[in-house]
Every structure is written in structure tokens, then in C-alpha cells.
Amino acid sequence: MRIRIVLILLLCLVSCSQKEERTPFSSVTVSNLYQDSISVRAIEIMGNSLAFAANKGVFGTVDLRNGNVRTNVMQEDSLLPEFRAIAHTTTDFFMLSVSNPALLYKTGNKGKMELMYKEEGASVFYDAMQFWNDLEGIAIGDSMDGCLSIIITRDGGETWKKLNCDLLPKAIEGEGAFAASNTNIAIWGNTTWVATTAGRIYFSPDKGKTWNIQTTPIAAEEPTQGIYSMDFYNEKLGIAFGGDYTKPEGDQANKAITFDGGTTWESMANGEEPPYKSCVQFVPNSDGKEMVALGFTGISYTSDQGKHWKKLSNEELYTLRFLNDSVAYAAGKNRIAKLVFK
Numbered sequence: 001m002r003i004r005i006v007l008i009l010l011l012c013l014v015s016c017s018q019k020e021e022r023t024p025f026s027s028v029t030v031s032n033l034y035q036d037s038i039s040v041r042a043i044e045i046m047g048n049s050l051a052f053a054a055n056k057g058v059f060g061t062v063d064l065r066n067g068n069v070r071t072n073v074m075q076e077d078s079l080l081p082e083f084r085a086i087a088h089t090t091t092d093f094f095m096l097s098v099s100n101p102a103l104l105y106k107t108g109n110k111g112k113m114e115l116m117y118k119e120e121g122a123s124v125f126y127d128a129m130q131f132w133n134d135l136e137g138i139a140i141g142d143s144m145d146g147c148l149s150i151i152i153t154r155d156g157g158e159t160w161k162k163l164n165c166d167l168l169p170k171a172i173e174g175e176g177a178f179a180a181s182n183t184n185i186a187i188w189g190n191t192t193w194v195a196t197t198a199g200r201i202y203f204s205p206d207k208g209k210t211w212n213i214q215t216t217p218i219a220a221e222e223p224t225q226g227i228y229s230m231d232f233y234n235e236k237l238g239i240a241f242g243g244d245y246t247k248p249e250g251d252q253a254n255k256a257i258t259f260d261g262g263t264t265w266e267s268m269a270n271g272e273e274p275p276y277k278s279c280v281q282f283v284p285n286s287d288g289k290e291m292v293a294l295g296f297t298g299i300s301y302t303s304d305q306g307k308h309w310k311k312l313s314n315e316e317l318y319t320l321r322f323l324n325d326s327v328a329y330a331a332g333k334n335r336i337a338k339l340v341f342k
Contacts (some may be wrong), residue, residue: 024301025301025303026342027341028313028342029342030339031337032336033337036335037334038054039054039318039333040052040335041318041331042182043329044087044093049062049063052331054082057079062329074105074113076103081103082099083098084097084127085126085128088131091107092106092157094106094107094131095113096126096139099124101124102118104129106157116157116160119162121144125142125176125179127140127142127177127178127179127184128185130185131187132207135156136207140194141176142175142177145165148196150208152208168211169212174197175200176196177194180295181320184229184230186238190206195226197220198220199219200216200227201216216265219244219253219254220242224245225243228241228243228278229241229277231280234288236258236259237288238258238261239257239258240258241254242276243276249275250276251275252271255270273309277294277300278296279293279295279317279320281320281322283322283325285325290302291306292328292341293309294315295317297316299311299312299317315337318330328341
């Protein structure tokens with residue numbers, strides 16, 4: 001009897017382990033949910049909705065249950081802002097325009113978006129935004145006056161304060177970020193990573209109070225090179241993707257991985273697929289082994305933590321967010337789409 005019980009337990013353990021094994025993706029189906037003559041680079045999954053903001057002042061939501069789309073247009077005086085950064089808390093939605101003037105809006109109490117922050121100047125250009133929690137959030141932009149532009153809120157987005165340059169590392173001349181997919185900022189707990197055009201990462205262990213620099217092997221010799229996207233699976237495992245959108249076939253020094261929270265970064269699949277991508281994301285529940293990278297060069301996938309990649313599709317998209325471990329949503333030129341990986 002005792003031997004039989006042990007055998008049953010062993011069979012259960014084997015059965016459970018087999019169920020947990022994931023089959024690598026071999027294909028992806030792309031279905032359009034929304035089409036219009038706009039460019040969408042910022043999306044966020046908010047419960048049962050996909051929020052987005054784009055150029056021409058357009059913003060809205062897609063109901064993920066029935067596909068219904070609601071859109072609106074934000075106009076500031078005669079200006080139709082171009083939005084490439086959005087974020088949300090449990091109660092509010094935020095969107096930030098890229099260039100002069102930078103305009104940051106928050107859902108208000110009157111049923112419409114309210115302007116919370118405005119910054120003017122010839123060099124103003126904001127790239128990405130995220131929140132640590134319901135009260136504290138961060139947005140980043142290109143360097144001005146010798147340092148990266150970083151604004152922070154500690155009161156749920158009611159007020160935003162720009163960090164003084166004496167609190168930040170000195171910027172390399174022309175250093176900024178690419179407003180390509182709203183994935184220049186990665187957050188895990190209180191820890192923050194900000195990727196730049198110089199192939200560097202600004203690192204903060206304390207929600208933006210102190211900063212230092214992490215270096216990566218990603219090429220940044222040209223203004224169009226650097227880190228375009230970044231994601232972390234946990235506080236240690238992260239990936240950074242770069243390249244050159246003007247030479248998108250290049251696959252040298254355009255991707256890197258860290259296993260120690262960014263203290264060290266090492267080159268990954270150098271000289272191999274994939275080339276330039278504007279967004280990379282870990283696949284949920286994959287133990288950090290699976291990632292998807294996409295851009296106008298198509299959709300690529302790895303199941304061995306970036307050692308080898310394969311192209312799944314030629315579909316041109318800019319930004320990606322996973323709903324679960326097989327369904328994601330993406331956006332790009334003139335559309336928002338649902339991606340089903342199999």
C-alpha cells in the first residue's frame with residue numbers, strides 16, 4: 001500500500017510538471033480592432049478596456065469584451081497635440097504630448113480631461129510615462145540644460161515637478177529618448193530604469209529620488225541609434241532593444257539582457273534576428289524565457305531568453321501589451337490590433 005501511494009504521488013508530480021510546460025509559439029494571428037488615419041504609439045490595458053492616445057489629438061478606448069471603440073479629440077486652443085505617452089492609476093488616465101508645448105492631461109471630476117502640466121521651450125520633447133502606484137508617477141523627456149527631463153508627481157497627478165539637474169547625472173550631448181512605443185521606462189516596485197538614445201540607462205532604486213547610470217552594449221554612435229524599448233520580467237531580469245530606424249535591417253549591437261537588475265548588461269543574439277524593433281515585452285507566465293519584439297520590421301519571438309529568435313509575421317506595428325500569455329494588443333500606423341499567439 002505504501003509503495004502504491006508513493007507511485008501515485010510521483011505520477012501526480014509528473015502530470016503537474018507536464019501541464020506547466022509551455023509550447024513555444026509558432027505563429028501569430030493579427031486582427032484589426034480599430035482603423036483610422038492616425039499613428040498610435042501609446043496603449044495601456046485598463047481592466048476590460050484598452051486605452052490609447054495618438055496624433056491629431058485623438059484618444060479613446062477599445063472595449064476588449066465586445067470590440068466597441070470610443071474616441072475623442074483633445075484640442076488645446078488651435079493645437080491638436082501628438083500623444084505618444086499614456087499611463088493610468090486605479091482611478092485616473094493620463095496622456096502626455098511630445099513636443100513644444102508639452103501638455104499632460106488627467107481624467108478630471110467633470111467628465112473630461114483636464115490639463116495638469118504644461119512646459120514650453122524649443123527643446124521640449126517628452127517620450128514616456130508610468131506610475132509606481134496610485135500617487136507617484138514619472139514622465140521622461142529629452143535632455144535640456146545638461147540633464148534628462150524628468151517630471152514626477154507624488155499626489156496622484158494633481159501636480160508635477162521637474163527634477164533639477166543637480167539631482168541627475170550629466171547628460172551626454174543630445175541625449176534623450178525615443179518616443180516610439182512608450183516603453184522607455186521600466187518599473188518594478190520602487191526601482192526604475194529609463195533608457196536613452198545614448199544607449200545608457202538611468203537607474204533609480206527609490207522612485208526617482210536618486211539616480212545613477214548603467215551602461216549597455218547597445219550601439220549609439222548615430223542620433224538615430226540607442227535604446228528604443230525596455231522591459232523587466234522581475235527586479236533582476238531585463239531586456240533592452242535598440243537599432244536604427246533609418247537602417248532597420250541592422251542587427252549588430254541592438255539588443256541586450258541583464259540578470260542582475262542592470263548592474264551589468266550583455267549583448268544578445270548579436271548579428272542575428274531580429275533587427276531594429278520599437279517595442280519588446282516579456283510573455284507573461286513564461287519564467288522570463290519568452291519575449292516578443294515588434295516594429296515596422298515585423299514581429300519576432302524567442303523562447304530561450306533571447307539566444308535565438310524567429311520572425312512570426314511581417315505585420316508592421318509600433319507598440320505591444322500582453323493581456324495574458326497568448327493574447328496581446330498592438331498598435332501602429334492607422335490601426336489597433338489583437339494578436340493571438342499559438
